[in-house]
Amino acid sequence: VVHARHLMMIAGPFMVLLGRAGSLIFTTPIAMPGRSVAWNIASRLAGLVVLVAFGAGFAVGIDRVLLRPHQDYVRADTRSLAQNVASLTGPDDVVLLPYVDYAFDHYFPGPARVYHVETRVPDEPLLDWLLPYIQGAKRAVLIRWVDAYSDPRDMLPWLLQSNGRLERRFWQAGRWVSVYDLENPIVIPALEPADVRIGPLALRGVGLPHRAVADQPLPIALRWEALEAPGLPYKVSIQVEDPSGHVVAMDDRVILSERDPVDAGRWLPGLVARNYYLPTLPPGSPPIRYTLAVSVYHGDTTLDLLDPHGAPAGKRYRLGDITIEPGREIPSAYAPETTMTPMEHEMAQGLVLEGYHVDRETVQNGGALAVTLYWRAESASLPPYIPEVRLTLDGEIVAGHKGAPAYGEYPCDRWRVGERVIDRRVMRVSPDAAGGVAEIELIVDDERVPLQNVVVEKTDRDFALPAEIDYPMEVSLGGVAILRGVDIGRDTASPNEPLRLTLYWEAISDEPPDIDYVVFTHLLDGERQMVAQHDGAPADGRWPTSTWIKGQIIADTHELGFLEREYAGAATLEVGLYDPTMFQRLTTPSGQDHIVLPPSVTVMP
Structure with missing residues (x-):
């Protein structure tokens, strides 16, 4: 921004220019010996143009700076x-x-x-x-x-x-x-040592807040090391998850070095740098237990966590859990960007429902449906109300959730007057539910309020194995499923095309799991180094494990992409299931965290 005082250095030349313009107008006669009349008139007009331009510019400046000041033309105060x-x-x-x-x-x-x-x-x-x-x-x-x-x-x-x-x-x-x-004494928080490899980077230190308050940013420090030249300006995403695994806050930043901060795309191997993150919970977040997780990505690609053998072990690393304390300040409103259907309905004395949000309009039978309630306490010392959300189809309850707000960790009798509380509830639709339009309703004591309708889709489930399977098997994993066999079609593979295989799982749990496990498929060389791999939800996401019912057969196809294109020779296939949040694999009855498939694959040069 150019301030008026900055023009003082050219005031002298301006005065000379204005003097000359005035001289041309007022001292130049129309008729002058040796000069044409046209030239003298042109000289007077030139002087007039200069004076008019200066006057107009001066008037505009006075208007923009003094009469109608604008931030683009006024220096910051x-x-x-x-x-x-x-x-x-x-x-x-x-x-x-x-x-x-x-x-x-x-x-x-x-x-x-x-x-x-x-x-x-x-x-x-x-x-x-x-x-x-x-x-x-x-x-x-x-x-x-x-x-x-x-x-x-x-x-x-x-x-x-x-x-x-x-x-x-x-x-x-x-x-x-x-x-x-x-708060004194002021200290420099120490980082706990860590040893987590994520792609070309290693997480070497983690610093979590010793005290976390609902209305304050969460100070987090991570120490990164480049094990090899990353080559890309990777970003780190810090996620704050509630007990259901729902992300309630996040902080994404480009990884930077400390001195003359540059992104990871220009790091050399061995460079170490701290980076800092300050995720903030949205207003109304209940003071309960949350989980902190981290992932590293560039564009649409998220880096794999790698185990000691270099095998992928998920996409996110769990940093730890924190328990949030109630904030000092009570928020006066929910965040403006909150997705909410307004209600403003008193469900019980002193308990007002400001609005709600349903995460989808269509749900499969056996699938999950999340309903978020936005509460406000109109009075102090509320009773311990137990709200209930139901999904009713043709007069039959096909899903429901009843309990104290905030996963039962923040009951109403702890709320302060005027406090707002976000209450997310996840219902599991009965696997036997018929298809049709179902109604979501909210119940508190004797008050019953319909919220909205959703469509329940009846899915076709298989309960019989194919008549022929290339390699029949029977290995159970963690009480969740039995691997009944695998189709692979060929015993050779080429780095130039994906290796395709189909796993056949049988669900054995009496109730659908609460966790959507991820299937890992790895092709390993003789030293157990990764040659090819694919991790993904069963059946490409069509049948997440949280929808499996006992006896169901899931045909689960994976295409393994090659990571090592120079390798040639014998290779082993291993598969399994892991929790993408905790990065914990399910184990076999013998304690193994993977299943070795019977076909031996030869990778051709």
Whole structure:
């Protein structure tokens, strides 16, 4: 932005130009010996044009700067920002700026101490230098200028959030201002050692918050190492999941190095860097137990977690569980982006349903249907209400969920007046349900309210094995299924085309599993190194394990893509099931976490 004072350096030439224009207009006669009348008239007109252009420009400037100021033409009011920050701080407080701001320094009257923090250096020496300066401070104000590329990994917000509470955050004078109330002594949180390989990267350290509050960001630190040159600017996704595995918050960021931050696409092997994440739960999230997970991706491709043998072991790594405490502030509304059908209906005395959301309009019999209820407490000391959601088809209840809100972990009698609570419930539709239009209804005590209709699709299930299977088998996995056989069609494979096989599973659990397990299919060389693989939901997602009913036969086809194209020789096929959240494999009665298939495959050069 160009301020008016910046034009002072060209004021002299402007005065000369205006003087000459005035001279042409007022001192040039129409008739002058030796010069044509046309030339003199043109000189006067040129001077007039200059004066008119200057006057018009001056008028526009006065209008845009003084009469109708616009942010594109007015310099940010740093003076007001400095005065505002001074009103928020005292002599025991600090103001941190990860850039040089001469204007703020000039206008800031104190008495808080101001420190300019150079973040383009390694984290450990920077934190060791900064800690003595902020030790003992009761409040820290962090100012970040959008035009300055500083602290892109959010190291300073992570440090302050780990040692205090974000009281407010606002935008002023082209800067984000975050105000933290600190808890002393201020410490640098330690990272727990980790050894998790994800593609070309390794997760070497994990730092989770020692205390988590519902209305505050969750400060998380991860230490990454490049085992080989990644070659791509990978992103990390931190997911916060509720007890049902539903993602309620996430924070996705490009992995950056510490010094002169560059993305992973330009990392060399051996480079190590901390990165920081601050996922925030949406307003109304109940104070219960959540799970933190991490994945690494680029575009639409998510990297595999690798076991010690280099075999894929899922797409996400579970960092740990955290229990959220109730927030100090009660949210005045749900987030504007909340997907909700408004209701505003009092279901019981003091218990208001603001709205609801159903995750799908069509569900298969045996499938899951999630209904999210958005509650508000209109009075304190509510009774421990037990809401119930039902799915009714032709007068028959085909699915239901009854219990205290928030998976039973946050009952109504713990709510504060005015509190809003998100209550997600997952119903399992009966595998025997007929097809048709079903009604979702909500019941609290004697109050019954219809919500909306969904279509239940009756699916055709197989309960008999094919008459012929290439390799019949009978190996059970974790009480969930028995592998009855495999079709492979050929005993040779080429790296130039996928290796196709079909597994035949029989569901043996009395009730459908709560977990949608993933099938892994691996082709290994003699040293158990991965040659080809495919991981995916059974039957390409048509039959997730949570829909299996006892006795059902699932034909599950996989096409293994080759990872090692130079290998030739004998290879072994192994398959199994694993929990994609916990990354735990189901085991056979002998304790093995995989099943070796009988056909031996020869990979041709």
